[in-house]
Amino acid sequence: MDMRLGRQRSTRGRPLLVVAATVAVAAALLWLFRLGSAPDISLATDNPALGAATRVLARFAARGPGLTTIRLELQQGNRTVVLAEEHFPAAGPFEAGTRSAELAATAGYKPQPWLAEGEAVLRASAERTAGPLRRARQAVIERSVAVRREPPRLEVVSRQHYVRQGGAGLVVFRTGKTTTRSGVRAGDAESVSFPAPAGGTGERFALFGVPWRLANSLQVVLFAEDDAGHRVEQRFLDRFRARPPGRDTITLTDEFLARVVPSILANTPDFTASGSPLEQFLAINGRLREVTARRLAEITFTSEQRFAWSGPFLQMPGTERRANFAEERTYRYQGRVVDRQTHLGLDLASVAGAPVPAANAGTVVFAGWLGIYGNAVVVDHGYGLASLYGHFSSLAVAQGATVRSGQTLGASGATGLAGGDHLHFEILVQGRSVDPIEWLDGKWIRDNLTSKMPRLQ
Ligand SMILES: [Zn+2]
Numbered sequence: 001m002d003m004r005l006g007r008q009r010s011t012r013g014r015p016l017l018v019v020a021a022t023v024a025v026a027a028a029l030l031w032l033f034r035l036g037s038a039p040d041i042s043l044a045t046d047n048p049a050l051g052a053a054t055r056v057l058a059r060f061a062a063r064g065p066g067l068t069t070i071r072l073e074l075q076q077g078n079r080t081v082v083l084a085e086e087h088f089p090a091a092g093p094f095e096a097g098t099r100s101a102e103l104a105a106t107a108g109y110k111p112q113p114w115l116a117e118g119e120a121v122l123r124a125s126a127e128r129t130a131g132p133l134r135r136a137r138q139a140v141i142e143r144s145v146a147v148r149r150e151p152p153r154l155e156v157v158s159r160q161h162y163v164r165q166g167g168a169g170l171v172v173f174r175t176g177k178t179t180t181r182s183g184v185r186a187g188d189a190e191s192v193s194f195p196a197p198a199g200g201t202g203e204r205f206a207l208f209g210v211p212w213r214l215a216n217s218l219q220v221v222l223f224a225e226d227d228a229g230h231r232v233e234q235r236f237l238d239r240f241r242a243r244p245p246g247r248d249t250i251t252l253t254d255e256f257l258a259r260v261v262p263s264i265l266a267n268t269p270d271f272t273a274s275g276s277p278l279e280q281f282l283a284i285n286g287r288l289r290e291v292t293a294r295r296l297a298e299i300t301f302t303s304e305q306r307f308a309w310s311g312p313f314l315q316m317p318g319t320e321r322r323a324n325f326a327e328e329r330t331y332r333y334q335g336r337v338v339d340r341q342t343h344l345g346l347d348l349a350s351v352a353g354a355p356v357p358a359a360n361a362g363t364v365v366f367a368g369w370l371g372i373y374g375n376a377v378v379v380d381h382g383y384g385l386a387s388l389y390g391h392f393s394s395l396a397v398a399q400g401a402t403v404r405s406g407q408t409l410g411a412s413g414a415t416g417l418a419g420g421d422h423l424h425f426e427i428l429v430q431g432r433s434v435d436p437i438e439w440l441d442g443k444w445i446r447d448n449l450t451s452k453m454p455r456l457q
Contacts, residue, residue, distance in 0.1 A: 052110045152224040168438060
């Protein structure tokens with residue numbers, strides 16, 4: 001019995017011993033030969049293609065004994081150059097080697113003038129530490145990249161570009177297939193282009209605004225950028241009219257401050273202003289004005305790629321113009337100048353609570369309280385064109401509604417920063433205010449927009 005039990009015990013233990021021995025041998029072999037995974041490599045470039053000079057970054061990571069040699073190469077045809085290389089000392093048996101490293105280099109026709117238009121290969125390789133009984137393991141990754149020696153092409157198709165400071169315009173042009181971004185730059189404001197609907201092959205158009213501050217026509221140019229980091233700019237204006245801003249003085253009374261300040265603060269809980277009513281007003285007129293402008297740029301950032309509008313924009317009927325676009329306002333309180341701001345729309349007044357029509361067809365992209373504009377509506381007309389209506393006493397539309405030209409958006413009022421019942425009306429091109437007067441003028445629309453792109457109407 002005992003013997004059998006003993007025998008049984010020993011036969012049961014034998015497979016465990018075999019397993020243990022196998023594991024030990026495998027561990028010894030792994031240690032001797034340092035098998036395991038090859039190094040990990042990633043390759044990143046600043047631009048998808050190689051132009052004049054593109055930054056290339058290779059990242060290497062290895063487990064176990066670490067890296068020995070890392071290398072970054074550029075090949076085109078039979079020619080291969082090493083862009084960067086580094087060797088690390090071999091780690092001892094009980095030391096951790098270099099586990100991660102980076103190689104950065106610049107590739108392009110400036111550092112490598114022999115590069116020709118076409119394809120090239122970027123190659124990053126890494127070797128893992130070798131030893132007397134272990135193999136070095138190499139890992140290689142390659143990426144095929146286009147080499148572009150030519151900057152993108154720009155060809156203006158439309159003619160007679162007459163533009164005013166603070167105004168808008170439209171240009172039709174062609175650009176090459178490698179162009180990734182194009183449009184009009186006016187000072188530091190860029191208006192991007194869109195494929196011309198039903199246009200000729202490769203035709204694009206840009207509806208652009210010239211900032212009210214920009215008086216230098218040399219700063220209004222067509223631009224194109226490609227995937228290799230090239231950027232070209234070309235002048236296209238035939239005439240530019242500078243337009244000095246108008247001026248106005250607003251006298252602040254305690255009664256006005258007591259009416260507008262608490263109401264604006266109550267309706268904009270994210271905004272805080274402290275101090276006297278005048279100090280709170282100055283915070284609203286300065287900081288909240290900027291916050292509102294940024295919010296407006298966000299609201300109008302997404303725009304439908306279609307012309308939702310047609311014909312001239314409507315001025316609210318029966319209204320008198322009380323203030324113009326780009327008027328520099330001086331604010332006085334108790335006889336002294338306390339602030340200066342620029343008014344970026346038209347102020348149109350008729351009777352209190354008058355219906356405010358949509359100036360043209362589009363989609364309501366905002367309806368609610370909008371900073372200094374009080375109750376406001378923003379209508380998107382497509383391709384980055386939007387209209388803003390401010391100071392409503394009540395709203396008749398909600399966000400998402402499609403409106404036709406003349407449809408009532410709400411009733412006029414004096415909410416937000418308004419001295420009395422009126423409509424504040426703005427036109428925005430890609431988030432920036434332009435003079436609305438041009439858009440109310442059918443002849444201006446024909447001469448500057450429709451004639452350049454007849455498919456627009
Ligand atoms: Zn206004």
